[in-house]
Amino acid sequence: MTLTAIEGYESLAPSVQSVTIKAEGRKLVVEFRYRKQIQYGEVFGVVTDNNGNPLKGIQVELHSKPRVTYTDQKGEYRFKDVELGQHTVILKNPLTKEEIGKVEVVVYQDGQQASSNSESLQDTNEVKTVIELSESLTVQRIDFIIEPLVTNDTNIPQIPQEPEPVEPEGKLPIIPIATPIFIIAVIIYFRRKNVVIYDISDGQTKKGYILRKMRVKAKPGTTIDLSGIEVSDVRIEFKNPAAFQRIGLFLQYGESKLPVSLPKDQAYIDLTISKR
Numbered sequence: 587m588t589l590t591a592i593e594g595y596e597s598l599a600p601s602v603q604s605v606t607i608k609a610e611g612r613k614l615v616v617e618f619r620y621r622k623q624i625q626y627g628e629v630f631g632v633v634t635d636n637n638g639n640p641l642k643g644i645q646v647e648l649h650s651k652p653r654v655t656y657t658d659q660k661g662e663y664r665f666k667d668v669e670l671g672q673h674t675v676i677l678k679n680p681l682t683k684e685e686i687g688k689v690e691v692v693v694y695q696d697g698q699q700a701s702s703n704s705e706s707l708q709d710t711n712e713v714k715t716v717i718e719l720s721e722s723l724t725v726q727r728i729d730f731i732i733e734p735l736v737t738n739d740t741n742i743p744q745i746p747q748e749p750e751p752v753e754p755e756g757k758l759p760i761i762p763i764a765t766p767i768f769i770i771a772v773i774i775y776f777r778r779k780n781v782v783i784y785d786i787s788d789g790q791t792k793k794g795y796i797l798r799k800m801r802v803k804a805k806p807g808t809t810i811d812l813s814g815i816e817v818s819d820v821r822i823e824f825k826n827p828a829a830f831q832r833i834g835l836f837l838q839y840g841e842s843k844l845p846v847s848l849p850k851d852q853a854y855i856d857l858t859i860s861k862r
Contacts, residue, residue, distance in 0.1 A: 627719035629675060629726050630664040633657045636690075636733040643785065643797040644730075645678040645814065654814050656797075670719045677730045679711040689713045694727040780825040781810060786856065787819040804829035809836040809843070812859060819858050827853040 633644045640661025647654050648665045650673060657663045677689060690704045691713060705713045717726045779799035797815055802808060808830070810822060822837070824830050831848045838844075839859055846855055 626667045627724035631728040633661045633730045647676040649674045672718045677713045690731040691715045692729040782823045784821040785817045786821045787817040812839045823854040
């Protein structure tokens with residue numbers, strides 16, 4: 587006897603069974619058991635700027651089972667073998683600029699735009715959108731359109747100038763500790779990223795695409811995490827190389843940790859990432 591195929595199910599026992607009826611007129615029952623096949627879906631999309639230019643190296647995460655990927659040269663990302671159910675797609679701040687204004691999230695269904703919403707990235711480091719995969723909707727496309735923050739200097743409020751006070755004779759003048767503009771300048775300075783990761787996998791001798799920017803404190807045993815970077819050859823450039831030439835450095839990719847040193851009079855380290 588041969589098992590009948592049922593779409594969406596698989597057999598729990600051999601699909602072919604041999605039986606022998608020894609006594610004439612007796613009934614013989616043959617039981618086949620099935621179980622529902624586990625179905626998977628796919629989530630993909632494109633990340634561009636507001637002019638339609640693809641953005642490479644942007645980090646995208648998918649939860650509930652956490653997984654991370656980065657956009658390719660076409661700005662595309664893709665998650666395969668995704669379980670059916672509800673998931674959250676997260677776009678991380680790409681760090682290609684100090685600030686970005688907002689991100690438009692565009693969700694498609696059956697190839698047509700189904701919904702769209704915008705979220706500010708000025709006060710957060712990520713944008714989230716929730717989707718659901720089902721038996722009738724196993725593929726979802728979610729695009730992200732990043733609009734850079736444009737600063738209009740004419741809109742910056744002007745600090746009114748107060749008349750300079752006249753100090754009485756015999757007293758020393760009072761010197762202000764710091765003006766608001768100076769404080770803002772100091773905050774911006776210390777928030778600057780001092781390590782930049784470039785893509786040089788196409789054999790470029792000069793800097794390629796920016797893959798990641800980070801703020802790293804130069805101290806003994808400093809570790810620079812390269813996990814999640816998909817390209818094979820990268821250049822790690824230090825904005826203040828002198829501080830990193832005097833310490834022990836480590837480069838980490840996944841579980842691998844490699845000790846390195848920054849040569850004197852050199853501001854970068856070129857590295858080939860092994861993903862074995």
